[in-house]
Amino acid sequence: xxxxxxxxxxxxxxxxxxxxxxxxxxxxxxxxxxxxxxxxxxxxxxxxxxxxxxxxxxxxxxxxxxxxxxxxxxxxxxxxxxxxxxxxxxxxxxxxxxxxxxxxxxxxxxxxxxxxxxxxxxxxxxxxxxxxxxxxxxxxxxxxxxxxxxxxxx
Numbered sequence: 001x002x003x004x005x006x007x008x009x010x011x012x013x014x015x016x017x018x019x020x021x022x023x024x025x026x027x028x029x030x031x032x033x034x035x036x037x038x039x040x041x042x043x044x045x046x047x048x049x050x051x052x053x054x055x056x057x058x059x060x061x062x063x064x065x066x067x068x069x070x071x072x073x074x075x076x077x078x079x080x081x082x083x084x085x086x087x088x089x090x091x092x093x094x095x096x097x098x099x100x101x102x103x104x105x106x107x108x109x110x111x112x113x114x115x116x117x118x119x120x121x122x123x124x125x126x127x128x129x130x131x132x133x134x135x136x137x138x139x140x141x142x143x144x145x146x147x148x149x150x151x152x153x154x
Contacts, residue, residue: 023076037145038152063140065126074121
């Protein structure tokens with residue numbers, strides 16, 4: 001990542017003695033409701049990485065259809081590899097060992113720019129995004145962006 005930085009985020013170890021726990025800062029993508037936000041998240045890698053995906057959890061409060069109310073991120077590439085028991089995702093959309101922190105972060109930034117309301121982790125946010133995107137949903141996101149700016153470097 002140091003050789004080829006990706007715009008929109010930074011990442012590093014939470015503790016220099018634990019390679020399996022990372023902290024990431026994601027800058028809200030331009031021209032989205034999340035623009036200007038500085039969102040902190042943790043990536044926790046399993047011992048058998050890269051055969052299995054890491055878990056990602058926002059520490060900063062965020063209102064988004066694909067982030068549950070506890071902060072857990074729900075996107076295809078972070079789902080266990082193989083067949084989707086619900087038939088919603090194709091195996092190639094799920095975790096593959098070729099994914100890196102960069103590809104995960106690009107997917108998360110893309111998720112912020114373009115939520116998937118068809119597969120929500122936060123049903124309330126998805127309903128607002130579909131029915132009142134420019135009203136209540138926008139207000140809640142703006143509050144999260146302001147709060148993220150105030151707490152970004154604590």
